[in-house]
Amino acid sequence: MQIRVLLPTLLAFSLVACDSEPEGPTPEQKAAAEKKAQEEKELADRIAARKAEDEAKEQAAKEAEAAKQKAVDELTVLPEKMPKSLDKACKEVAAANDRFMTRLYEGEALEKWNQAKGTQMAMTSAQCTKFGSLEAAACQINAMDNAGEDAKKALPDLLRTCNEKFPKK
Numbered sequence: 001m002q003i004r005v006l007l008p009t010l011l012a013f014s015l016v017a018c019d020s021e022p023e024g025p026t027p028e029q030k031a032a033a034e035k036k037a038q039e040e041k042e043l044a045d046r047i048a049a050r051k052a053e054d055e056a057k058e059q060a061a062k063e064a065e066a067a068k069q070k071a072v073d074e075l076t077v078l079p080e081k082m083p084k085s086l087d088k089a090c091k092e093v094a095a096a097n098d099r100f101m102t103r104l105y106e107g108e109a110l111e112k113w114n115q116a117k118g119t120q121m122a123m124t125s126a127q128c129t130k131f132g133s134l135e136a137a138a139c140q141i142n143a144m145d146n147a148g149e150d151a152k153k154a155l156p157d158l159l160r161t162c163n164e165k166f167p168k169k
Helices: 002-021 028-075 086-104 105-132 135-147 148-165
Strands: none
Touching: 028 135, 028 148, 086 105, 086 135, 086 148, 105 135, 135 148
8 A cells, every 4th residue: 555655656756856847948048059159150250251352352363363464465466567687686675675674664673774784685685596586576575665554563474475475486
């Protein structure tokens, strides 16, 4: 008989124990969870914004490079009147280099050029002669003489592109 009394008592205690547990998170737990969710959202938003900014910078750089290459390609063409000899053309390449620097640079950069131009012009002429392409020399003269302010830092690109477009035959 004691078992009959004991069993319902245990059952009642177990039901009371189950009822005494809270049904959901406490207000503090809810607040902490909401704060964590907000922080994660803000972090995701910052990451997305940074990624978009990086992609925009990358796209702008690609567009700038494409515009620069287009300008170089437009300048690196053969002139209407071609030089007759490679030797004269290469001397004219050096003179065009001087005109380019004098026209587009000023101040300290121009001073440096004027101090070094004797050596630089001789080297430019020698490189042209060594490359040995009359068409490349004519292209270089044309490109340097027609380059505007926007192409002043593109001199190496102009010279290289002419050599690539018009190699020695």
